Amino acid sequence: MTLATSTTKTADFMSPSTGPSSGSRLYWAMADVLTITKRNLIRFRRTPDALFFSTVQPIMFVLLFRYVFGGAVKLGGTLPTGAKLPYVDFLMAGIFAQSISFGGIGTAVGLAEDLQTGLIERFRALPMARFAVLAGRTIADLVRNVFVIVVMTAMGALVGFDFPTGGLAFIAAVALWLVFAYALLWGFAVIGLSASNSETAQVIAFPILFPLLFASPAFVPVYDMPGWLQGFVTHQPLGVLIDATRALMVGGPTASLVGQSLAWIVGMFAVLVPIAVWRYRERS
Amino acid sequence: MSYAIEAEGIEKTFGGDVRALDGVSFAVEEGTVFGLLGPNGAGKTTAVRILTTILAPDGGRGRVLGHDVVSEAVLVRRLIGLAGQNAAVDPYLTGRENLTMVGRLNRLSHEVVAQRAGELLEQFGLVDAANRPLKTYSGGMRRRLDVAAALVARPPVLFLDEPTTGLDPHSRSDVWGMIEGLVGGGTTVLLTTQYLEEADRLARRVAVVDRGRVIAEGTPEQLKADLGTTVLDVGLADAATAERAAQVLAQTATRAPSVVGSMVELPVDDGPRAAMEVLRLLDRHALSPTVFRLREPSLDDVFLSITGKPTEEGSEDGASPVDVPRTDGKGRRSRRRPGKSRQVSATSPDGGARAR
Numbered sequence: 191m192t193l194a195t196s197t198t199k200t201a202d203f204m205s206p207s208t209g210p211s212s213g214s215r216l217y218w219a220m221a222d223v224l225t226i227t228k229r230n231l232i233r234f235r236r237t238p239d240a241l242f243f244s245t246v247q248p249i250m251f252v253l254l255f256r257y258v259f260g261g262a263v264k265l266g267g268t269l270p271t272g273a274k275l276p277y278v279d280f281l282m283a284g285i286f287a288q289s290i291s292f293g294g295i296g297t298a299v300g301l302a303e304d305l306q307t308g309l310i311e312r313f314r315a316l317p318m319a320r321f322a323v324l325a326g327r328t329i330a331d332l333v334r335n336v337f338v339i340v341v342m343t344a345m346g347a348l349v350g351f352d353f354p355t356g357g358l359a360f361i362a363a364v365a366l367w368l369v370f371a372y373a374l375l376w377g378f379a380v381i382g383l384s385a386s387n388s389e390t391a392q393v394i395a396f397p398i399l400f401p402l403l404f405a406s407p408a409f410v411p412v413y414d415m416p417g418w419l420q421g422f423v424t425h426q427p428l429g430v431l432i433d434a435t436r437a438l439m440v441g442g443p444t445a446s447l448v449g450q451s452l453a454w455i456v457g458m459f460a461v462l463v464p465i466a467v468w469r470y471r472e473r474s
Numbered sequence: 475m476s477y478a479i480e481a482e483g484i485e486k487t488f489g490g491d492v493r494a495l496d497g498v499s500f501a502v503e504e505g506t507v508f509g510l511l512g513p514n515g516a517g518k519t520t521a522v523r524i525l526t527t528i529l530a531p532d533g534g535r536g537r538v539l540g541h542d543v544v545s546e547a548v549l550v551r552r553l554i555g556l557a558g559q560n561a562a563v564d565p566y567l568t569g570r571e572n573l574t575m576v577g578r579l580n581r582l583s584h585e586v587v588a589q590r591a592g593e594l595l596e597q598f599g600l601v602d603a604a605n606r607p608l609k610t611y612s613g614g615m616r617r618r619l620d621v622a623a624a625l626v627a628r629p630p631v632l633f634l635d636e637p638t639t640g641l642d643p644h645s646r647s648d649v650w651g652m653i654e655g656l657v658g659g660g661t662t663v664l665l666t667t668q669y670l671e672e673a674d675r676l677a678r679r680v681a682v683v684d685r686g687r688v689i690a691e692g693t694p695e696q697l698k699a700d701l702g703t704t705v706l707d708v709g710l711a712d713a714a715t716a717e718r719a720a721q722v723l724a725q726t727a728t729r730a731p732s733v734v735g736s737m738v739e740l741p742v743d744d745g746p747r748a749a750m751e752v753l754r755l756l757d758r759h760a761l762s763p764t765v766f767r768l769r770e771p772s773l774d775d776v777f778l779s780i781t782g783k784p785t786e787e788g789s790e791d792g793a794s795p796v797d798v799p800r801t802d803g804k805g806r807r808s809r810r811r812p813g814k815s816r817q818v819s820a821t822s823p824d825g826g827a828r829a830r
Contacts, residue, residue, distance in 0.1 A: 218581050225578040229564060229571075236566045236607060308562035312623075315526040315633075317551040318579040 219319040226326025227333075230300070234334060241334070244296065245341050248289040252342070255281050255409050256349045263410050269354050270441040278350040283363070283436035284408030285346065287428055289338045290371045291403050294378040295395045297331045301382030302391035305473065324466055328375040335371045339364055354440050363435035366451055370431050373455045376462035383469035402428045407436070427454040478504040478631050478662035479525060483534035486520055486686075494520040496686035497534065502664055502679075507657055509677030509694075510666040511776070517686040518666035519559070522635045525664070526556045538631055552580075555624030558635025558666070562620075565609040569600050569619050572608060573626055580627035587626070594622040598652065614645025621652060632656065634665045638672060650675060670776055674698070682776060690780050697776060704745035705775055706752060708738045709765025719761050726751050729779060737765065741775070 234241055260277035267275035304310045304323075313323050343364075347353075353360050378395060385391035405422060406429040412420050423429045431454070434447035479502040486495040495517045502508040510518045523529040525536045527547040536543040538550045563572045570591050577587035595604045598618040608616055617637060624632060634653065638646040653676055657663060667673050673680045674694040682690040682697070690697065708723070710716040713736050720731045720738045726748055731740045742748035745768045756763060 221581075222579060225575055229567065229575050232571060233564070233566045307565075308559075309564055311523075311528060312556060312562060312576070313579065314528045315551060315554065315556040316576065316579045317548060317581060322579075 219322065222318045222322035223325045223329065225318075226322050227329045228326075230327055230330030231333060233300075234330070240296075241337075244293055244334075245289075245338055247292065248285060248338065248342055249345055251288055252281070252285050252345050252349060255284070259409065264414075265411055266413070267411075267440070267442070271354070275440060276350070278346070279352075279354060279440045280411075280436065281409070282346050282351050282439055283432045284406075285342050286339060286364075286367050286435065287406065287408045287432050288403055289342050290335055290367060290374065291399050291428060293335055293338055294331070294371070294374055295392055295399070296334070297327060297375050297378035298382035298385065298391040298395050299388045300331075301327060301379055302385045302388040305383070306387050320470065321467060324376075324379055324470055328372060328379060331375050331378075332368065332372050335368060339367065355438065359438045363438035366431065366435055366438070366448065370427075370451065370455050370458075373458035373462065376466050377458065379466040380462060380469055383466060383473050402426060405429075407432050427451075427458065430454055476504050477501040477537075478539055479508070479664055480537040481521065481525065481534070482536070484521065484524055484531045484536055485533035486517075486524060486529065486531055494686055495524070495531070498683070498686065498688055499534075500681045500688055500691060502662055504662050505657065505660050506678040507653065507663040507665055507676050509673035509680040510664065510683055511668070511670065511673045511680050512666075512683035513668060513777075516683040518683055519635055520686075521683070522556070522558070522633050522664065522666060526554055526633050527551055552627075553629055553631055555627065555629035555632045556635070557621045557624035558633070558637055559639055563608055563616070563623055566607055568605050568607055569595060569611070569622075570604045572619060573623055576623045577626040582627060590626050590628075594625060598622045612645070614641055614648055617641060617645065617649060618652065621649070625656075629661070631662045632664070634663060636666050636668065639668065646672075670694075670697075670772055671770070682780060684777065684780075690776075698771060704742050704748075705769055705771050706740040706742050706745065706748060707765060707767050707769065708740065708752065708756070708763045710736050710738065710761065710763060712736050715761065719756065719759075719763075722755055722759050722761065723752055726755065739775070741771070741779070 256278055260281065263277055265275045265277060265280055269275055269279070310323060381394050382391050385394055405419060406426065407423060412423050415423060424433065430447065430450045434444065434451040437444040437447055481498050481500050483497045483499055484495050485497055487493050498517065498521055500508070510521060512518050520529065524531045525538065525543055527543050527550050530544055539553050541549050543550050567575065573591040573594060574587050577590055582590065595601050600615060600619060603611060603615060608619065611619065621634065621637065637653070638649050641649065650672070653663060653665070665676060677694060679692065680694050680697060681688045708719060710719050716733045716736045716738050720733050723731055723738060723740055726740070726742065729741045731738050740752065749768060
């Protein structure tokens with residue numbers, strides 16, 4: 191479905207004021223979000239190289255950790271079956287964390303670019319809903335995240351991940367990641383709206399992500415880390431999400447960890463969305 | 475008289491000390507083209523951004539068709555179209571997709587959007603390129619699509635921010651023809667430009683903007699009458715000789731000649747006749763010109779005549795195809811963009827007489 195397909199219909203209407211149900215502000219606000227979402231999705235399709243390379247990096251991480259570093263990692267856990275936890279099962283949550291966090295850089299860069307090129311300047315002079323620019327951007331990026339997660343799941347299965355807790359628990363884990371991803375995208379939107387250009391957006395995003403992803407249980411268990419670091423690692427949002435979804439995907443107590451994850455997600459939405467909207471309004 | 479666009483003492487300061495607009499006022503009659511003429515950094519774009527609700531003014535007020543651009547911003551956005559250097563289209567979308575996106579964001583139904591996109595692509599000669607991404611378009615095509623996007627919702631008021639800057643002469647006259655077509659349809663157009671020639675050709679009234687203030691306003695004819703219809707450039711051996719020549723030539727000019735480096739610039743009414751007289755005068759005083767040419771007045775000349783000094787940035791983006799290389803090379807600023815200029819050999823006064 192592209193914007194172009196709708197234009198192939200024959201138009202009978204002469205009056206530009208003809209439109210669906212009058213005065214329904216919500217309808218038009220949603221239509222605006224849809225229009226911007228489509229626009230961003232079309233861009234993904236027209237730049238397949240960008241999409242390709244954004245999945246290549248996580249794939250390389252899968253291979254790197256599965257076959258190079260994984261053998262050196264000593265895991266203490268066991269699977270629900272009682273068998274020793276294989277590293278590939280441990281790895282899946284970390285790979286999701288990595289794909290989702292680094293994938294979000296695209297949101298920051300994309301928004302900074304739209305500000306830079308002047309597209310947002312045009313949007314500001316249109317009678318559209320203001321928040322649609324941000325909502326459409328983040329929704330399109332969420333769709334991209336779904337795509338990346340599907341690719342990573344296939345990749346995981348290829349290198350030996352065999353869904354030890356079953357499909358339903360796995361889907362719950364993926365759902366949790368996607369909700370988290372959407373909250374995180376608003377953080378990247380803040381970065382994109384605060385950077386002076388797209389290069390800066392990338393430079394700002396990286397040092398924020400790096401400690402969150404690597405000072406976490408993404409690729410190695412935490413018990414060999416120094417005590418002070420463990421405190422950060424097990425409480426920072428990405429760490430909590432990794433622990434919660436790992437428990438869902440390979441077994442272990444989930445209730446508390448999922449609860450903490452949801453708390454982080456709600457907190458992030460509550461803080462990041464207003465900041466992003468405020469940055470969008472202020473930036474001119 | 476009813477005005478489509480009104481600016482009343484609009485002020486805007488950036489970052490605490492950059493005074494972009496220092497009390498700009500002007501009014502645009504409905505159904506006419508109004509030109510905001512000024513060099514880079516004069517404040518033209520800032521004025522457009524305020525009048526199109528993108529930016530809030532620090533002081534003063536703006537109205538579009540009687541509606542305040544701050545307190546009635548949402549309403550104003552339904553009445554305006556914006557195109558130009560700062561309001562972009564998406565290079566990865568096709569022409570049709572861009573028009574459809576803007577149409578939908580203008581709250582038009584799918585059917586109307588499809589129809590308008592088709593009409594505009596045809597009107598602007600972009601049917602063949604309709605389904606190609608914009609990054610494959612030439613500069614002129616892209617600019618046409620940009621203006622088309624501003625017209626999707628048939629706005630009664632259109633803002634065109636430097637619509638021809640950076641275009642080659644052919645594309646430029648394309649865009650001009652397009653703007654002329656619009657006004658025939660009753661649209662009010664606010665046009666910003668760095669080119670006097672463009673304002674002259676398109677605008678019924680012109681405001682000259684410099685450092686955030688309107689320094690002159692009137693019809694292009696009034697501005698040019700102020701200026702003389704033609705400028706005669708006479709290059710001399712050095713600055714001192716040029717000063718001497720300026721004194722000698724003062725009597726033939728409509729206004730006092732100005733000296734820039736070793737060049738005397740003489741605004742005259744009747745070019746060919748003035749040229750003959752100037753050559754006679756020069757000869758009588760044993761002054762031998764190195765450059766001698768008649769040309770139409772440029773933006774710099776307007777500034778010289780109004781402020782007594784040339785534009786600071788002038789036509790700095792030397793990308794303009796109408797740039798004529800300077801041949802004197804004697805300390806003169808090289809950034810000047812003369813209007814249509816004709817080089818006349820100093821040894822052939824008859825050539826000078828033919829020049830216009």
